[in-house]
Amino acid sequence: RTLLFASFPFAQLDQTGNETKSTVDKTDYYYHAHDGMYFATVFTFAYESLSKHYERESWGDEGTDDISFKGWIPPLIEARLGAYYLNVAGIYGTFAFGLGTGDIEDTYRNKEDDYERTEEASATTMRMLLGLGADFYPFQDKESLLYGLFFGLCAGFAFEAAEITTEYHFQNSDETFHNIFGRIEAGYDWWFCTRWRVGASFNYTFGGFMHTESPNYDYSGS
Numbered sequence: 380r381t382l383l384f385a386s387f388p389f390a391q392l393d394q395t396g397n398e399t400k401s402t403v404d405k406t407d408y409y410y411h412a413h414d415g416m417y418f419a420t421v422f423t424f425a426y427e428s429l430s431k432h433y434e435r436e437s438w439g440d441e442g443t444d445d446i447s448f449k450g451w452i453p454p455l456i457e458a459r460l461g462a463y464y465l466n467v468a469g470i471y472g473t474f475a476f477g478l479g480t481g482d483i484e485d486t487y488r489n490k491e492d493d494y495e496r497t498e499e500a501s502a503t504t505m506r507m508l509l510g511l512g513a514d515f516y517p518f519q520d521k522e523s524l525l526y527g528l529f530f531g532l533c534a535g536f537a538f539e540a541a542e543i544t545t546e547y548h549f550q551n552s553d554e555t556f557h558n559i560f561g562r563i564e565a566g567y568d569w570w571f572c573t574r575w576r577v578g579a580s581f582n583y584t585f586g587g588f589m590h591t592e593s594p595n596y597d598y599s600g601s
Contacts, residue, residue, distance in 0.1 A: 407573070430600050444485060446554055451480065461512075471512050473510045473533065475507065479505075481503075512532060527569060538555075541556070
């Protein structure tokens with residue numbers, strides 16, 4: 380995934396009684412960099428792949444269903460609220476929401492008569508997530524080209540669903556893919572004034588779930 384984001388720190392450290400900070404040039408673009416509270420908006424152009432596996436063991440219906448969705452979300456809009464500490468690390472909470480389009484496929488296999496059926500259809504997808512994340516800035520030399528490079532981790536809960544949009548429907552016209560997710564991220568940001576930054580990053584999000592609806596009906600997915 381490729382991200383474009385802008386943020387501004389809106390909390391500053393109290394400089395009263397601190398003589399060492401009185402000589403800092405406050406017009407320096409890096410003066411507020413990665414220190415204090417901040418709010419960021421993120422626009423993610425994402426490719427999404429979801430899968431779900433059903434196991435049925437009830438009388439008269441012993442079989443499996445493999446349902447998958449693949450598509451694009453342009454964009455997933457995310458809001459982050461957090462705080463940086465001493466240019467080194469930041470912790471944030473995040474909420475994201477996005478809509479996209481793609482294709483859904485359902486392959487049904489019956490174990491008793493060795494029957495198999497595959498159906499395909501166009502679908503729309505919705506993704507919504509809540510999470511807690513952290514960013515790390517390992518390079519502190521402001522003269523270095525690597526200053527602004529960061530690495531991030533995030534985890535939380537995602538609600539995802541795919542709704543079939545063609546006239547021909549499966550047994551169900553929609554599928555849900557609720558999951559616990561993890562996310563790794565690497566990016567670079569530039570400060571163009573004392574309060575604002577813009578940057579780009581790549582991330583990979585992964586998740587999985589397992590659920591039992593009844594003794595004869597289980598599903599899992601990723």
